Amino acid sequence: MGIVFVPVIAGLGTAQPPSASQDELWEGFFSRHFSGTTRSLAQRIFANSGVTRRQAAVNPLLEDVSDWPTERRMRRYQVEALPLGKEAVGRALTAAGLSAGDIGLFIVCSCTGYATPGLDILLARDLGMAADTQRMFIGHMGCYAALPGLGAASDFVTARGRPALLLCAELTSLHIQPSSARVDTQQIVSHALFSDAAVAAVVVPGGRGYAVREVTAVTDTSTADHMTWDVTDAGFRMGLSPKVPQVLSRHVRGLVDDLLARHGVASSEVDGWAVHPGGPRILNVVERELALPPLGLAASRATLDEHGNCSSPTVLLIVDRLGRATPAARRIVMLAFGPGLTLYAALLDRQD
16 A cells, blocks of 8 residues: 655744735725715725724825726736746745755645746746646636635645645725715725735645645535626626625535545644635625634634735635644644535645
8 A cells, every 4th residue: 555645734934015904905995986975885895804904905094096097917927926926926835844855746826916937937937846846827706716826736745745836816896896886885895894915825745834735615506696896997806796795604514514524533622713705795694604613713813803804815814824723723724615606625734
């Protein structure tokens, strides 16, 4: 019988552009971006977003991109995403004690920018990855993309016994939509929540770190129109139905219960919950449906408060926070949600 390799997250690296407070963003830009009755609604949504600070590679306080055509936004994506991704990857490799040349598979997740050659090729070149490094780009999965990316990296490590590298990089600040007096709650919510970040994870065969026990998912295709991300002539436009929390409430308990049951784990034995903070209502629904303790989602709420919703990197930001806590979480359930409607979950165990 051959060797069975256990995929382990051996290093995480984060990188974020400069931040601004939610109040500064409202007073300095968005209070003028919205008009008429829309402005008062937007002010309430901003105030109740659960966000205190956010990061932006293209800060609207300094540069208004809302009237830019998509082509100009995509050119700027390459300029901003490359150094941010390089910083996150460098930190993750250092934490794992590896060099770029050790990586067998490089996966990049991003739904906020596209170009060819893409980040995977340019970063592989600039960081000195081997010519035979395999690459994979995961696009337009949105906020849950880190989990299928982690699943693919883990499968590669298990099958090949070589390290894999996952990078999630999103620049949502490039997709501020043109101003309008028309009430569009979905756009107001996205403008109030979204932020920029890059997070990289190195997955290796065995050793110290968080072992990836399983990645699983469920998709309710009957609600496919509840969350959309459309390419328009003015950037990418978010569609976000207020019914999303209701759909999550139908599926999240079964998804988590089945995952834990397959590994003989009780919910009470999970001391780290990394739940993607799509917004305060999302966290409230998950907390209620999973009957979590009062501080069960403290790390997720703190990440929303300090960083906003960064799309795909966000759940990895929460895992990083849980791993750096004192004491560090021993067993983590990751949860993220996105178009489909799709719910992804993963179970991690700390290995010392």
